[in-house]
Amino acid sequence: MTVSEVRALDVRALTKTFAGGRALDDVDFAIAAGEIHALLGENGSGKSTLIKVVSGFHRPDPGATVLIGGQPLAFGSPLASYELGARFVHQDLGLVEASSISDNLAFGPGFPTAFGTILARRAHARAARALEQVEIDIDPDALIGSLSPAQKTGVAVARALLAKGSASVRLLVLDEPTARLPEHEVVHLLALVRSVARRGIGVLYVTHRLDEVFEIADHATTLRDGRRVASKPVPGLTRHDLLHDLFGAALEHPLRMPSAAGQSPLIDADGAAAAMSGPVLSGALLSGAVLSVALLSVDGLCSEVLREVTFAIEAGEVVGVAGITGSGRDALCATLFGAGRRDSGVVRVNGQPLRRARPAEAMAQGVAYVPAERKLQGAFMDLTARENISISNLQKLWRWPRLRRRQEGQEARRWFDRFSIRPNGAVEQLLSTFSGGNQQKVVFGKWFQRQPVLFLLDEPTQGVDVSAKAELHAALFEAARSGAGVLISSSDVEELATTCDRVLVLRSGRIVAELRGAEVSPHAMSRAALGIDHQEPILPQGTMT
Ligand SMILES: Nc1ncnc2c1ncn2[C@@H]1O[C@H](COP(=O)(O)OP(=O)(O)OP(=O)(O)O)[C@@H](O)[C@H]1O
Ligand SMILES: [Mg+2]
Structure with a gap:
């Protein structure tokens, strides 16, 4: 088997159970070297959980195997995942807002040091080169907080691709990289992703934008309720096929698409x-x-x-x-x-x-204001969904402390139903345990309330x-x-x-x-x-x- 035949990623029998239920159920999944593989699924279907197992953040249930570049991953170790050549751009990008681009790029692979001193100039030069690779023209000393969402995504990709020593990158995982990008910058990012794949790196690409699947992916895998329902080559697929994989029988009841x-x-x-x-x-x-x-x-x-x-x-x-x-x-x-x-x-x-x-x-x-970056301003990750939904409306409910919790719970459940927030009725769970899309729906519930x-x-x-x-x-x-x-x-x-x-x-x-x-x-x-x-x-x- 030549190097190029070694798969970038091979996932077998992956199951992950949380206290609240099963997020992934016996999933098999593979990405060839140089392949762009789209991972699709409704909010809460398990996409981010799968990614977090591959990144070493979550430990799966016993019985699963994950190979990166043909090598078995020791679960629960981000370092092991990194050393096997897996790189990640997560949904929340994971950049430190108050630090410079240069520092953020250094956090990943470690600061270049000489006798324990950070070589700021070398870090700066390396950051400049990394930015050049992704065609971003900004001063590496600029603070992340001052960048546009598009620029932040670019920095996160640049950081993911930075080489450390001889460790070669085998797999690049992008969790909804275009969610916060304007149309013309999406084009740019897609071009970047293609050039990454041409270098023989396998790309796992999570998106809710179906058009992007046709534009960029070689292969598409769909999850529904934690199970793999389809894995198909993209050439020959239609939009209807994808929608059918995503929603199954529910598609027969027409979607309430806005006219x-x-x-x-x-x-x-x-x-x-x-x-x-x-x-x-x-x-x-x-x-x-x-x-x-x-x-x-x-x-x-x-x-x-x-x-x-x-x-x-x-x-x-x-x-x-x-x-x-x-x-x-x-x-x-x-x-x-x-x-x-x-x-x-x-x-x-x-x-x-x-x-x-x-x-x-x-x-x-x-006036209601739903900001673009819910993590920073729109939501409280350490409060429950119920608390998030009712926090803007404390006055209405403060008089009857004993009733309050129940009333709030009912109110919250109403919004859970209205926006199909999953897990169904889990209003007492911390917001941080909800999937990205479901967090956004909770923020909506809070304001509609x-x-x-x-x-x-x-x-x-x-x-x-x-x-x-x-x-x-x-x-x-x-x-x-x-x-x-x-x-x-x-x-x-x-x-x-x-x-x-x-x-x-x-x-x-x-x-x-x-x-x-x-x-x-x-x-x-x-x-x-x-x-x-x-x-x-x-x-x-x-x-x-
Ligand atoms: N840390 C956690 N604790 C408990 N449950 C969790 C945790 N992380 C995720 N879950 C649950 O696992 C399920 C899958 O979530 P996941 O984040 O993988 O969805 P997703 O497919 O990425 O959705 P989205 O498109 O909204 O980002 C959801 O029901 C979610 O609430
Ligand atoms: Mg997600």
């Missing part, structure tokens, strides 16, 4: 969504309709990145914000909410000014699977129908096209286009975001950097 522009009612058969709209929302509808004050009005908003941004949202509208990373798109929601700095301009909700840097006041005025009049959403369905995405969108439409306003900032132009009545496109901090109705298309958004003239033919994807 255009939030017109359709999209209510569950049991009317659950209707039950969610409360008095606050009807209040918003009345004040919007009778007084004809815009629900949200933004006038001359300026910040470090925003330039004179002016727009309004009426009650019942779902408005999108498109733009490349750094265009202001990624800053707008936080700035409106008061979580980001505002230099000048006036923001009003139902006519009442939202003062700058006062998120608590914004919340009291009925408050019945906000205005939703400010940054990358709202990042890491959320196809069917849960439709459920979240349906809940947003329902809120809008009851009179709330929704502002969705997303790097996913497809998502904006299917959900928004109107899309504002930002470039260099300014609104450069406002698309309405039939004008709202992914293509039009991308053109406006990149400043491509309407007459020119659009560049082929590969060159759109």
